[in-house]
Amino acid sequence: MLLLEKLNRRFPEQFSRIQNSNMSTNQSPVFCEIDLDAEGKHHGYLRLPHSVHRSAYGWIPIPITSIKNGEGPVVLLMAGNHGDEYEGQIALCSLSKEIAQQDINGQIILLPMANFPAAKAGMRTSPLDDGNLNRSFPGNPMGTPTQIIAHFIESELVKRADYLLDIHSGGSSLLYIPSALLTIDSDPSQHQANLALVRSIGFPQALLFEQSGMEYYSSSAAHRNDCVAITLEVAGGGSIDQAALKLLHRGLSRYLTHIGINIALSEDEGLDKDPTHTEESTIKSAITTGTFTHTPNAIENQDIEGNGETEFLSISTEASYCYAYGSGLFEPLVDLGDQVVEGQPAGFIHDPETPWKEPDQLYFRGEGKVVARRVPARVERGDCLFEIAGKAAS
């Protein structure tokens, strides 16, 4: 009792919050403005209390939309987990405008700026606490803003969802061939169902991962809550590519149909409203002028109707990654989509501060297809330069 009185005297604000939550350390301080159990379409904010100098009783506004129409599957569509990954944020903005209650059976919850402070700053991590949301699950309701967001997402949103689609990209530092990521389920029949779900999205490739033992991802949160999780890596490079955005929009529509939400949504709606743009010219222009300048194979091999086969690849060893060991300017020697072998030169790291010095040469330590590469030329020791993936066992 003495301790409680002392705490009350020293930290009255925090103490009242603890009292209000009946001393429960598991109660989220986040207030959801909309009723997630209500039928219909509702927009609002998750209010994350944030008491700072300029705003004593302020809160951080994390936008959320719920669309509910009777019984059916519940899906959480999330983007902005990393704030510098923009394709998913744009696609979910489109969906929150386009989908009407009568279009669906069940419930769609849209969270386009999951780590809002990071998304608003256009940064991978939160400027408030350096928190990386996708390394923060299951979170902590008494922790930093990122930890509180992680806790709310897992305990309130993922908990009620049957499916989670977490839309990422390579962000500021990486560019991906559009990929669906899936952790291999220990139950073979569930794994087969998950593979069919991945195929339904129609991305050119899927990357399969063994269970890692790391439990801090959004997919870990889903696993703990009996929720089927797929993560997307759309493209990245800190920009938006029309071809990749089109693939994402189609993929979302097909995914929602596959899981039984039965959405009546045009696959192209909201993405290319310029009638002078044919689909083909949009794709071609993206290949020649956009970030996919260096990835023509990745897109050309993909049927632009999205009917191309998804290639299943696996990332299983540390040798799948090529890292910088020096600091300087990175000159890549291979491109996205290239097949590489162990010992093949991967690139140079030049040191213009010592122009008479020979550049460091880097080599691949494994065999496979280049599925992601670093975008900025300036690198430091420890930076990831390439990710390669081998054929998945069928």
Ligand SMILES: [Zn+2]
């Ligand atoms: Zn990400």
